[in-house]
Amino acid sequence: MSAAAGRVLRGLLALGFALALWQGAVVVSGVPPFILPGPLRVGESLWSNAAILAEHARFTAANLLTGLAAGVALGVATALNLALSPAARMLLRPILVFAQAVPVFALAPIITLWLGYGAPSKIVMVMLVIYFPVTSTFFDGLMRLPQPHDDMARLMRTTPLRRLMWLQVPHALPALASGLRLALVYAPFAVVIGEWVGSSRGLGYLMLMANGRGQTDLMFAALIVLAALSLALFVVFDTVLRRNGAGTGRGVPAVSGGS
């Protein structure tokens, strides 16, 4: 048996154990199903509501991905701009630091007020939430060029733009990758909060609606789909990042010392 198959088997075993524990707790405690439905009930609900769940999941996933792409693009552009222009640093950095202190989730009602109940408000929520981690991790990476490379850039008489392109950006890619991982964790929160505050579609909306109608099993089913969606997103992107980042961090020689 290969190592990967072993890992999958162990994962399934743990999952089975957790489900058994859950079902056991429901049976033993006698909690009514509208408070805590057992896994069998939730599974049934998943199966019978598959079409509805898929429809809402599609809406949520589309906004999640669009928001991620737009937020990352905006964050990367800001970081590059800040790295290149001292004037931009002077003007924008205090604003960024201040804006970072604002709890972005608390802006959800305002954003819904401005942009309505449709997709745009969800996309903007995701963008706002991931913009800061992406911008600040990438910018920090860009500004931390090791001294020997900075010396080299000077001796080779480069321009700020080429220095950025050939030295700073490649150096900052591992930092950007950690920013992207943060973004992948935050983005599902943002999209669901957007849907809770005001929406007529999406898994967050479905959870609220099911809750209101006392369909706790459907609420749990939506939650499971959402968790699966977030997990799949993270695993896929993390694998891509790992593949592409494989060579960047490896074998970085020590920074030179001397008198």
Added chain:
Amino acid sequence: MTAPGLSLRGDLWLGEQALIRDLALDLPAGRWSCLLGPSGVGKSTLGRLVAGLPGPHRLDGGLRASDGAPLAGRVAMMAQDGQLLPWAGAERNVTIGARLRGQRPDRARARALLADVGLNGMARRRPGSLSGGERQRVALARTLIEECPVVVLDEPFSALDAATRLAMQDLAARLLQGRTVILITHDPLEAVRLADRAWILGTGGAEALELPGTAPPRSHAQAATLEMQASLLSRLQGMQPA
């Protein structure tokens, strides 16, 4: 490319602290000048000064090239380690200067230089998969492709094992012929093997050393080389701050 000689006069300051007073160095054109000294005496600071790199140092005096032209843009530098781009292969590391200046990288020349330094067929290897000696060979090829008449070598071989260091010294002596080289080192053998002129640096100034009469690179097995290495070692030992 005609290499100029350099003349350096004055006091070297690091912030508010005088590092070396009354420097009077005349570095002959197209030759190897070696600055030997204990750690912390300001050797690397002198190297940065010649290369025109920024720092808290200041020369109260003058640094001039014998041809009267400014030095900026005519100095290449090679340091101990950590100067190669970890994400780029050997050839891309060698051609980074052209990319940084917006010129088309001369890949054929880069490969020829890599072959010269003994890295034939390793153009795509990244620094992480090279040994310490191989990395310094790449750095040497990069220094060579820059075609700078003045080259500052700041402890270039200090991180290498003894045998590799000897081989690299011979290679550098051969390939950097005709350029004005400033070699900064704390290794007396390296100084004695490679220098046309050598100084030992202390806070009181630079003292010129009497080198063996033979031409560099001198064999490490020669009695004169070894004798001088031994006497320099004793002197450096005496200069160590307890």
